[in-house]
Amino acid sequence: MASATQKITLASSRDIPFNKLVLSQSNVRRIKAGVSIEELAGSIARRGLIQSLHVRPVLDGEGAETGLFEVPAGGRRFRALELLVKQKRLNKSTPVPCVVSDANDGILIDEVSLAENIERAPLHPLDQFRAFLSLREKGMSDEEIAAAFFVSAQVVKQRLRLTSVSPMLLDVYAGDDMTLEQLMAFTVSDDHARQEQVWEALQHSWQKEPYQIRRMLTENTVRAADRRVRFVGLEAYETAGGAVLRDLFEDDQGGWVEDVPLLERLVAEKLKTEAETVAAEGWKWIEVSADFPYGHTHGLRHLQGTVLDLTNEDHATRQALRDEQDRLEAEHAEADELPDEVDARLGEIEEALEAVENRPLQYDAGEIAQAGVFVSIRHDGQLAVERGFVRPEDEISKECESRDASQEKDDVGNTAIPAAHHTVISVGGEVDQQEDEVDDGIKPLPDRLVTELTAERTLALRNKLADNPSIAFLAVLHKFCRDVFSRYISFNPAMEVSVRNTGFSLQAPGLSECPAAQAIEECHKAWEARLPADEAALWDWLVSLEGAEQAELFAHCAAFGVNALYEKADRYGGGTVTAHGIQQRLTEANRLGRATGLDMVQAGWRPTVENYLGRVTKARILEAVREGAGEDRVQLIDHLKKDDMAREAERLLADTGWLPEPLRLPGEPVDEATEGPVADEEPGEEVAEPVEDHAIVIAAE
Known part of the structure; x- marks a missing residue:
């Protein structure tokens, strides 16, 4: 039993x-x-x-x-x-x-x-998030929920935001196949379909950091700190119906503007409105763009306006502002930190004083009628208005001026105000960065990339030559001898002593902000301030300079003749530049570089995703890391996707002093992998002939 x-x-x-x-x-x-x-x-x-x-x-x-x-x-x-x-x-x-x-x-x-x-089983975080959501749906506010569970209202908002992620991804998180940090990164976007696409792209990768998720979800957006957003104003953008992506879990610097076409339209409209206001002054032409390329005023005569005198009211305003500034600073002289309202008021006073001191220039009505204005956006989001530039074709000859001065005066007096010219803001022009998974061998560098790199090298060489008057004299003398004596042949020289300034038809974004460009611009403005306004007085003024000052000015002017730019030659010889001419130019540029001690690392160049690593093949990226950081670093990134590889390579090469071939001088380390036969060109493009002697390997993208 x-x-x-x-x-x-x-x-x-x-x-x-x-x-x-x-x-x-x-x-x-x-x-x-x-x-x-x-x-x-x-x-x-x-x-x-x-x-x-x-x-x-x-x-x-x-x-x-x-x-x-x-x-x-x-x-x-x-x-x-x-x-x-x-x-x-x-x-x-x-x-x-x-x-x-x-x-x-x-x-x-x-x-x-x-x-x-x-034996107790802790509550899964997702259950807690959903419980908070249930409490809010039943009438409790975020503050009431926060008080009930002894957390801040911001914590409640964050946990409620997590429930807005795609249900499919929440199931992944519930199954412990996604970390909380990864889930938090997905809250940047409310687009469930896009969230799922990003996870599909990353889930099989061993490296799916939260920053990658955020970057992929915001790759088609614009930072709120961007100059265009600051110019329009985030509030105006939202009022127009634009959406802003926010990150509740990390400092997002104002978030991301999601509707980029709307932003571009608002920028264009506001710039055009500002340009129409400037047009009322009577200028002949106005060019409008969010950002002009470096050297956009080269070849144009800049009018010398006169500063308007301060009125009695201006004098009184300036004195009142200075008195208030002195009073506030004296009252808080002993304070470790200024109160917010005082700090804000001092900032307002400084801006007002700057506006009084930087008064607009006054131009002759006849000059205004033949000159124009550039309207753009400064780096800080403020409006930039550059007035008084005369194009060569708009110059009035002395004969025409004297033939009928009275008629010209009438014409000037009755000049119609031209409509503002709006330049379409272009955000394109970047090389396709799609990864080539089929052929990952070493390919020649794209022509456009080499041209952009040598544009920056040309600026750096100009700046270096401007600091070496004796070398500048020698370079110009060398060119003069080749021009004067028939036994020499002057063909496509690097020292164009005309002096003919070389523009950069292709240039990477931010070229005008590189250290060499800034140094040249500061020096140029300093000399412009000293030069006489009347051209007839220029000769006597130059004679009055001491020898050292003449040499410094000579070196500055001579530097503008430097052309170390690579250009794609016509393989059939039908163009203005041949492969032999480019080779000779680069050879001479290297000689100048050695003489001046040019070092592109010292000039401020660093390899980044934007200027190099994101625009070459994976093999090129790995070769750069191998040369700059060592083989052991290559093994850390050789398995990554191209975008991730480029980003990691930028970090690994940051302080190594590595340079790509177009920025090196002869005798510097050369990429051995490029010395063999070049890879096949990509479909539909041509491959330029290689340049001999410290060769730069070039090919079309």
Whole structure:
């Protein structure tokens, strides 16, 4: 006969006055973790004791019950109740729900304490997020939820934002196939389809960092810190119906503007409105663009306007501003930090004083009628208006001026105000960076990239030559001899002593902000300020200069003749530039580079995703890292996708001083992998002939 299964008997439960309870010394919890005792006490005060305590009777030396009960499981709840008693928010004799086990139970009290702590299953974070959402849907505000669970309102907003991620991705997170940090990154966008596309692209990669997720979700957006957004104003963009992506979990510097076409339209409209205001001054032409390329005023005559005198009202305003500035600074001279309102007011005063000091120039009406204006956006988002530039075709000859001066005066007096000319803002022009997965061999550098790189090298060489008057004299003298003596042939020289300034038809973004360009511009403005306005007085002024000053000015002017630019030659010889001519130009440029001690690293060039690494093949990227950082660094990135590889390569090469071939001088390390036969050109493009001698390997993209 089979024996009956013995039934389990559960411990009884009853209410025990709190002052009859004592904390067991066998409680295994020794380290503080989780919600604090204070927060737990607040929760009990709000919601009551949700979970009973587990207790055992305390026995005396003879094994009799003493009327006290020890608490082996629920020690934190006991201490929270104890805190409430000390705060006189709870009577010490208040009955506490308890589960009472047998004092003579064979199970050790330590085992009970351990089991109670390790067998509990913590709430999954996603369940908490969804519970917060349920509370809000039932009428609780974010602030009320925050107060109920002792967190900040920002924490509640963050956790509620996590529930807005695609349900499919939430299921992935619930299955522990995605980290919380990755889930947080997906909240940047509300587009569930795009979120799922990004996860599909990354889930099989071993490297799917949160920053990559954010970058992919915002790759078609514009930072709120962008000059165009600052020019239009984020509020105006949102008023026009534009959406802004925000990151609640990291500093997003204002977020991302999602509707780029709308932003471009608002920029164009505001620029055009500003240009129409300037057009009322009577200028012949106005060019409008969000950003003009470096050298856009070269070849144009700049009018020398006169500064308007300060009116009595201007003098009074300036003095009042200075007095207020002195007073505020004196009042807070001893303060470690200025109050926000005072700091803001001082900033306003500085801007107002700057506006008074930088008064607009006044131009002759006849000059205005033949000159124009460039309207653009400064780097800080403010409007930039460059007035008074005369094109060569708009210059009025002396004969025409004297033939009918009175008629010209009438014409000027009745000049119609031209409409503002709006230049379409282009955001294109970048080389396709799509990864070539089929042929990953070393390919020749794209012609456009080499031209852009040598444009920056030309600027750096100009700046270096301008700092070396003796070398500049020698270079110009060398060119003069080749021009004067028939035994020499001057053909496509690097030193174009005309002096004919070379423009850069192809240039990477930000060329005007490179150190060499800034140094040249500052020097140029300094000399312009000293030159006489009347051309007839220029000769005598030059004679009056000391020899050292003449040499410095000579070197500055001579530097504008430097042309170290690579150009794609017509392979059939039908163009103005041949492969032999380019080779000769670059050879001479290298000679100047050696003589001046040109170092593109010292000139400020660093390999970045934008200027090199993101525009060449993976093999080129790996070769750059191999040369600059070593083979061991190559093994860290050779498995990455091209975009990730380029970004990591930028970090690895940041302080190595590595340069691509077009920026090196002969004798510097050369990419050995490029010395063999060049790879096949890409479909539909041509490959230029290689340049001999410290060859730069070139090919069409």
